Amino acid sequence: MSDVRTLVSPATLARPRGRAVYWSVFTGVVVLFTLAFLFPVYWMVTGAAKSPDEVAQTPPTLVPKHWHLSGYTDAWDLMQLPQHLWNTVVQAAGAWLFQLVLCTAAAYALSRLRPAFGKVILGGILATLMVPAQALVVPKYLTVADLPLIHTSLLNDPLGIWLPAVANAFNLYLLKRFFDQLPRDVLEAAEIDGAGRLRTLWSIVLPMSRPVLGVVSIFALVAVWQDFLWPLMVFSDTDKQPISVALVQLSQNIQLTVLIAAMVIASIPMVALFLVFQRHIIAGISAGSTKG
Amino acid sequence: MTKTTAARPTAPEAIAVRPVRTPPPVRDRRRRRLADQARAYAFLVGGLLCFALFSWYPAIRAVVIAFQKYTPGSPPEWVGTANFTRVLHDPEFTAAWRNTLTFTLLALLIGFAVPFVLALVLNELRHAKAFFRVAVYLPVMIPPVVSALLWKWFYDPGTGLANEALRFLHLPTSNWSNGADTALVSLVLVATWANMGGTVLIYLAALQSIPGELYEAAELDGANLLQRIRHVTIPQTRFVILMLMLLQVIATMQVFTEPFVITGGGPENATVTVLYLIYKYAFLYNDFGGACALSVMLLLVLGAFSALYLRLTRSSEEGA
Numbered sequence: 001m002s003d004v005r006t007l008v009s010p011a012t013l014a015r016p017r018g019r020a021v022y023w024s025v026f027t028g029v030v031v032l033f034t035l036a037f038l039f040p041v042y043w044m045v046t047g048a049a050k051s052p053d054e055v056a057q058t059p060p061t062l063v064p065k066h067w068h069l070s071g072y073t074d075a076w077d078l079m080q081l082p083q084h085l086w087n088t089v090v091q092a093a094g095a096w097l098f099q100l101v102l103c104t105a106a107a108y109a110l111s112r113l114r115p116a117f118g119k120v121i122l123g124g125i126l127a128t129l130m131v132p133a134q135a136l137v138v139p140k141y142l143t144v145a146d147l148p149l150i151h152t153s154l155l156n157d158p159l160g161i162w163l164p165a166v167a168n169a170f171n172l173y174l175l176k177r178f179f180d181q182l183p184r185d186v187l188e189a190a191e192i193d194g195a196g197r198l199r200t201l202w203s204i205v206l207p208m209s210r211p212v213l214g215v216v217s218i219f220a221l222v223a224v225w226q227d228f229l230w231p232l233m234v235f236s237d238t239d240k241q242p243i244s245v246a247l248v249q250l251s252q253n254i255q256l257t258v259l260i261a262a263m264v265i266a267s268i269p270m271v272a273l274f275l276v277f278q279r280h281i282i283a284g285i286s287a288g289s290t291k292g
Numbered sequence: 293m294t295k296t297t298a299a300r301p302t303a304p305e306a307i308a309v310r311p312v313r314t315p316p317p318v319r320d321r322r323r324r325r326l327a328d329q330a331r332a333y334a335f336l337v338g339g340l341l342c343f344a345l346f347s348w349y350p351a352i353r354a355v356v357i358a359f360q361k362y363t364p365g366s367p368p369e370w371v372g373t374a375n376f377t378r379v380l381h382d383p384e385f386t387a388a389w390r391n392t393l394t395f396t397l398l399a400l401l402i403g404f405a406v407p408f409v410l411a412l413v414l415n416e417l418r419h420a421k422a423f424f425r426v427a428v429y430l431p432v433m434i435p436p437v438v439s440a441l442l443w444k445w446f447y448d449p450g451t452g453l454a455n456e457a458l459r460f461l462h463l464p465t466s467n468w469s470n471g472a473d474t475a476l477v478s479l480v481l482v483a484t485w486a487n488m489g490g491t492v493l494i495y496l497a498a499l500q501s502i503p504g505e506l507y508e509a510a511e512l513d514g515a516n517l518l519q520r521i522r523h524v525t526i527p528q529t530r531f532v533i534l535m536l537m538l539l540q541v542i543a544t545m546q547v548f549t550e551p552f553v554i555t556g557g558g559p560e561n562a563t564v565t566v567l568y569l570i571y572k573y574a575f576l577y578n579d580f581g582g583a584c585a586l587s588v589m590l591l592l593v594l595g596a597f598s599a600l601y602l603r604l605t606r607s608s609e610e611g612a
Contacts (some may be wrong), residue, residue: 029414033424166338226436
């Protein structure tokens with residue numbers, strides 16, 4: 001397809017023997033990928049559609065004998081999935097919005113408005129990249145439980161997810177780097193035309209920054225949706241827990257098929273997001289993003 | 293806002309007038325600079341406050357509480373290094389560090405070699421590229437909790453998929469996550485399965501940036517396939533490999549979800565990790581001083597790795 005030269009030369013591939021080796025390797029990799037990555041997902045989706053007896057049967061059935069949708073409907077009703085999904089949506093959407101507004105504004109200030117001590121502040125923000133977040137969950141929890149000076153607790157409150165999400169040095173740095181590279185003359189022209197800083201940010205900088213805003217949005221949404229330890233600490237109140245925490249808490253005493261169905265439902269939003277935006281997501285990661 | 297634009301010479305008339313006008317007095321300039329600063333900080337303040345509250349302050353607090361007896365609601369007491377000695381004498385402490393280091397090492401061996409080989413093969417394939425990329429990245433998009441629960445079910449010694457597959461192949465079955473000696477490896481497999489997609493994609497991107505002429509030249513010099521991998525591919529991607537290795541060390545040393553969900557730290561503490569132990573000190577023993585002492589230790593180790601990582605990325609940016 002492409003003419004890019006790789007490890008194996010096109011001449012070798014063109015020979016009959018080369019072609020035979022190529023196609024057998026190709027088939028092998030297709031089979032391997034299907035078994036390793038798609039089959040477990042298939043097993044989960046069909047496992048939830050089996051009857052409780054069938055799912056515990058040895059040897060297992062490859063395809064459910066009868067498709068039971070009751071696993072899915074039971075999960076929806078018994079595990080209060082609408083409630084937990086809604087909690088997750090609220091937490092993820094709020095974290096996304098707070099991050100987009102506050103990180104963008106801060107990145108713009110650091111990149112363009114030359115605040116006093118800007119270098120020190122940027123250094124302090126980048127230093128948090130060196131301090132992995134998970135190692136600080138306990139003191140962070142104590143802070144959220146009793147905010148300094150105002151002595152309010154954000155536990156069992158979505159703000160406990162939203163505000164800490166803003167302290168994301170990686171996303172802020174991504175935005176700042178992008179703003180740094182915007183052409184100066186365009187921004188200066190806007191200023192000369194009498195646009196204030198907010199106006200410049202809103203109608204010049206942001207429209208030009210669509211790609212990086214997309215990447216940051218996806219990172220922000222995925223991070224909150226996938227997180228477990230932090231919401232486990234913040235939400236002791238069962239009714240407010242996001243789906244990830246609720247799944248683990250409820251997994252102990254629920255029928256296996258119902259649990260599997262709930263797992264499928266919990267995965268759908270992120271998998272759908274991925275399938276819709278896969279080209280952007282894959283391109284974003286391949287573009288040398290180091291968030292491995 | 294009008295003040296700044298008015299002060300700037302925008303139209304030709306303004307320039308023509310300029311020699312007549314005296315420069316603005318120092319006080320005015322200073323006031324304008326102050327207003328600029330106020331505006332800059334108005335943009336900055338929200339983000340800054342969040343960093344201060346949820347990143348900087350907790351980091352300082354971790355160190356402070358590590359030397360205190362701390363119970364929420366009552367005034368803290370200074371206890372010197374008592375938290376550290378108590379934590380160091382906990383038999384789980386040794387187990388947690390041993391498990392975390394073993395986990396990291398295994399994750400490096402499996403989670404590093406496998407993606408590299410996969411990327412190497414994928415880069416040679418000319419068909420169905422989109423399929424491979426989507427398939428390998430799919431597990432990354434499944435919530436980690438779901439992956440963990442899924443594999444907990446697969447690892448069920450009786451009816452789990454893992455043992456069914458072994459039986460199908462007429463191989464002896466295993467206890468997987470339920471056996472003291474296989475539990476840790478089982479968790480590494482889950483973590484690798486769930487996280488490999490990102491690594492494969494980054495390696496692929498690195499492989500694609502290798503100039504084709506290098507391979508051509510090597511081939512003209514008579515280098516066979518393995519020699520080309522050794523003398524062209526690996527040196528050309530060495531930096532990405534090193535960076536991802538460090539990132540993986542940092543990530544796997546903070547492993548929590550898999551042991552918490554799949555094994556609960558068991559059997560016989562075989563899968564208790566450092567972060568899990570921190571969680572236990574805080575939320576089971578209500579010992580926040582001990583939890584912070586542990587956090588500080590983990591922080592120092594991870595901080596060393598992170599510093600190395602940042603140093604490497606910076607030197608590469610300067611080199612590029």
